Amino acid sequence: MMDLVTHLSKVFEQAFEAEGFESRWGAVRRSDRPELADFQCNGCMGAAKSRGLVPRDLAAMIAEKVQGDDAIERVDVAGPGFLNIKVTSAALSRQAEAVRADDKAGGGTVAKPEKVIFDFGGPNVAKPMHVGHLRSAVIGDTLCRLFRFLGDDVTGDAHLGDWGLQMGHLITELLAEQPDLIYFRPDFSGPYPEEPPVTIEDLGRLYPQASAKAKADPARNEASQLAVAEMQAGHPGYRALLRHFINVSVEALKIDYAFLGVEFDLWKGESDVDQLIPGMVEDLKEKGLAKLDDGAWIIDVARESDKKEMPPFMVINSRGGTGYHATDLATVVDRVETLHPDRMLYVVDQRQALHFEQVFRAADMAGLMAEDRMEHIGFGTVNGTDGKPFKTREGGILRLADLNRMALEEAEKRIGEAGLSGDFGEEERARIAALVARAALRFADLMNVRTTNYVFDLERFTSFEGKTGPYLLYAAVRIKSLLRRAKEAGHAPGKIRIEGDTERALVLGLDGFASALEQSHAKRQPHILCEHVYSLAQAFSALYAANPIANEDDADIRASRLALCEAVLKQLEAGLSILGIEAPERM
RNA sequence: GACCCCGUAGCUCAGCAGGAUAGAGCAACAGAUUCCUAAUCUGUAGGUCACAGGUUCAAAUCCUGUCGGGGUCGCCA
Numbered sequence: 001m002m003d004l005v006t007h008l009s010k011v012f013e014q015a016f017e018a019e020g021f022e023s024r025w026g027a028v029r030r031s032d033r034p035e036l037a038d039f040q041c042n043g044c045m046g047a048a049k050s051r052g053l054v055p056r057d058l059a060a061m062i063a064e065k066v067q068g069d070d071a072i073e074r075v076d077v078a079g080p081g082f083l084n085i086k087v088t089s090a091a092l093s094r095q096a097e098a099v100r101a102d103d104k105a106g107g108g109t110v111a112k113p114e115k116v117i118f119d120f121g122g123p124n125v126a127k128p129m130h131v132g133h134l135r136s137a138v139i140g141d142t143l144c145r146l147f148r149f150l151g152d153d154v155t156g157d158a159h160l161g162d163w164g165l166q167m168g169h170l171i172t173e174l175l176a177e178q179p180d181l182i183y184f185r186p187d188f189s190g191p192y193p194e195e196p197p198v199t200i201e202d203l204g205r206l207y208p209q210a211s212a213k214a215k216a217d218p219a220r221n222e223a224s225q226l227a228v229a230e231m232q233a234g235h236p237g238y239r240a241l242l243r244h245f246i247n248v249s250v251e252a253l254k255i256d257y258a259f260l261g262v263e264f265d266l267w268k269g270e271s272d273v274d275q276l277i278p279g280m281v282e283d284l285k286e287k288g289l290a291k292l293d294d295g296a297w298i299i300d301v302a303r304e305s306d307k308k309e310m311p312p313f314m315v316i317n318s319r320g321g322t323g324y325h326a327t328d329l330a331t332v333v334d335r336v337e338t339l340h341p342d343r344m345l346y347v348v349d350q351r352q353a354l355h356f357e358q359v360f361r362a363a364d365m366a367g368l369m370a371e372d373r374m375e376h377i378g379f380g381t382v383n384g385t386d387g388k389p390f391k392t393r394e395g396g397i398l399r400l401a402d403l404n405r406m407a408l409e410e411a412e413k414r415i416g417e418a419g420l421s422g423d424f425g426e427e428e429r430a431r432i433a434a435l436v437a438r439a440a441l442r443f444a445d446l447m448n449v450r451t452t453n454y455v456f457d458l459e460r461f462t463s464f465e466g467k468t469g470p471y472l473l474y475a476a477v478r479i480k481s482l483l484r485r486a487k488e489a490g491h492a493p494g495k496i497r498i499e500g501d502t503e504r505a506l507v508l509g510l511d512g513f514a515s516a517l518e519q520s521h522a523k524r525q526p527h528i529l530c531e532h533v534y535s536l537a538q539a540f541s542a543l544y545a546a547n548p549i550a551n552e553d554d555a556d557i558r559a560s561r562l563a564l565c566e567a568v569l570k571q572l573e574a575g576l577s578i579l580g581i582e583a584p585e586r587m
Numbered sequence: 588g589a590c591c592c593c594g595u596a597g598c599u600c601a602g603c604a605g606g607a608u609a610g611a612g613c614a615a616c617a618g619a620u621u622c623c624u625a626a627u628c629u630g631u632a633g634g635u636c637a638c639a640g641g642u643u644c645a646a647a648u649c650c651u652g653u654c655g656g657g658g659u660c661g662c663c664a
Contacts, residue, residue, distance in 0.1 A: 032606085032607070032608095032609095033607065033608080036607090040606095040607090042605095042606055042607095045606070045644075045645080046606095049644075055644085078607075079606085079607050080606080080607085080644070080645080081606095082606075082607065122664095124664085161664065163664090164663065164664055165663060165664080166663095166664090225663095270664090293661090294661080294662085295662090296661075296662055298661070298662090306590095307589080307590060307591095308589060308590035308591080308659085308660075309589065309590080309660060310660090311660065311661045312661055312662095313661090314661055314662050316662090317661085317662035318661095318662060319662075321662085323662065323663075323664070324663085324664050325661095325662090327664095350591090350592080350658080350659095351658060351659065352659095352664090353591075353592095353658090353659075354590095354591090354659060354660070355659095355664090380592085380593095380657095380658095381657085381658085383657085387656065387657065388657085414626075415626095417626095436626090447600085447601090447612095448599095448600075448601095449600085449601075451592075451593095452592075452593065452600090453592085453593080453657070453658090454599080454600080455598095455599065455600095457598095457599070459613090460599075460612090460613080463612095463613085463626095464626050465612090465613085465626055465627090466611090466612045466613060466626095467600095467611065467612045467613090468612085468626085470626060471626065471627090473626085474624080474626050474627075475627090477624075478623080478624060478627085481623075481624065482623045482624090485623060486623080527601080531601075531611090534611085534612095535611090538611095541627060541628065542628070542629090544623080544627080544628085545619090545625095545627065545628040545629080546628080546629090548622070548623065549623060550623045551622055551623050552623095586624090587624085587626090
């Protein structure tokens with residue numbers, strides 16, 4: 001199906017072309033002045049100027065030209081030369097019917113589907129996730145869903161941070177606590193036990209313990225670095241421990257992600273590409289890209305056109321170790337070889353912009369992937385009211401697990417207060433609370449423009465009124481509920497006839513889905529879709545408050561409104577599912 | 588110091604491929620429930636779009652500068 005904006009744009013573009021103008025002047029968009037018109041075209045001012053014509057005269061000519069189109073009721077010339085377009089009720093009815101019948105609820109498909117890899121989440125083994133991880137997880141997961149919805153072939157990879165100093169900390173701290181473990185015996189090289197020697201609680205305790213010691217004692221830090229080097233060199237016991245740490249951590253991570261409805265196709269990590277690094281380094285040396293500088297192997301990725309200083313890409317550091325430059329580039333090698341992507345998107349904190357610039361340049365220079373096929377989808381930091389990265393009152397980080405728990409508790413409390421779900425069973429109440437909490441958290445993050453920092457406000461994340469996830473659930477559940485009642489009463493939906501202003505507004509809202517998705521996709525900005533879904537829910541709520549639907553006496557109007565509700569619900573659920581939000585049947 | 592991002596209502600933020608009277612949510616105030624879920628709806632009030640220049644028929648939006656806030660700048664990731 002084609003949305004009205006696209007249809008009208010074509011009509012106006014043809015009109016401009018017929019008068020010998022460039023078609024771009026014919027671009028039509030939703031009206032800024034809904035009381036005057038449904039759509040507007042502002043091209044006459046610019047087009048007239050290019051010919052020395054009077055804008056209003058040209059506008060009148062264009063208005064005359066488009067008269068034949070059956071979606072257009074009338075076109076008015078206003079102000080200096082605006083064209084105000086009002087569409088027919090029949091056209092709106094058609095659009096609503098089309099949304100109702102469309103299995104994508106009016107959302108389209110990208111012109112050219114691609115195979116896209118999303119690198120997001122980026123959780124670290126043993127380090128608990130904090131609020132910053134919420135952003136990568138939720139934005140990345142939503143973009144994956146959005147791209148899939150529009151037809152792209154998507155693979156989401158968690159890209160675990162399992163190769164750094166934290167592994168050394170864990171190993172050395174475990175060694176201090178349990179020196180007799182088989183993993184530390186130099187005379188033993190496997191096979192090692194299947195059962196992990198630690199629990200997630202152990203990891204949660206060992207890491208901060210070691211980290212604190214290392215900060216205070218350089219020698220202790222040195223020991224961890226040595227352990228990392230040994231592990232990277234292939235120490236069998238350490239490797240076996242690494243495997244255990246990863247497995248134990250991933251199990252725990254999955255719980256937090258599942259709460260948020262975040263899913264990954266791959267759980268690969270830095271350690272998975274370690275074995276590719278030597279070959280990659282050889283290749284870089286052969287190509288003359290890697291050079292020895294200050295004891296380290298680097299790639300000079302700077303360009304003359306650079307306005308800023310571009311530090312070198314660090315392949316191997318002066319101690320002979322590899323850092324995240326090497327693992328990230330090796331990950332590109334791995335992905336290109338195994339998945340053959342058209343594009344790779346990295347959903348990572350904006351502060352890593354320079355790092356990715358370097359990785360992309362290096363990957364391009366190494367002939368792995370063209371620089372313009374790789375994008376850093378950066379996001380802003382989650383700040384406190386002081387403008388600094390958010391800290392709890394105690395000054396610590398807010399763990400994601402704690403945030404999840406707080407949202408859930410608020411949801412449960414609120415369900416009790418509102419007297420909702422009173423007659424539901426325990427299980428259903430718990431499920432509803434979980435869905436409400438997820439909706440609140442995801443929407444509170446996704447509604448922000450991705451790239452800017454935002455101030456974290458716990459109340460906003462656990463609030464259920466106004467522009468929130470729960471508001472959207474509420475709207476969807478209301479529709480489900482009234483459709484259910486109508487069905488029970490034997491009222492069937494029928495032909496849609498759009499009459500009043502609130503109905504018109506609602507259908508115009510429905511019609512904006514495709515372009516919201518398209519823009520959201522093009523800009524990699526979930527908040528555009530959030531805006532759309534929210535305004536759709538608002539438009540429905542306004543109709544709901546002002547008109548009876550299932551209780552309407554006139555059978556035709558009732559059937560029409562019921563059908564309209566079905567269309568709205570379909571699109572609402574489609575939009576929400578992209579945002580990773582699921583509405584219960586009742587709440 | 589260089590480079591990047593930001594500055595819009597009391598608060599948190601949209602809008603920025605220029606377009607008419609700058610929009611939401613929260614907070615404030617006034618209303619709405621004989622009937623489909625009030626986690627709702629309707630309305631009122633609230634803005635020198637940081638500041639100063641420039642481009643343009645038209646600037647919150649583009650350009651320049653200033654001020655203020657945040658970030659990044661070779662071996663932790």
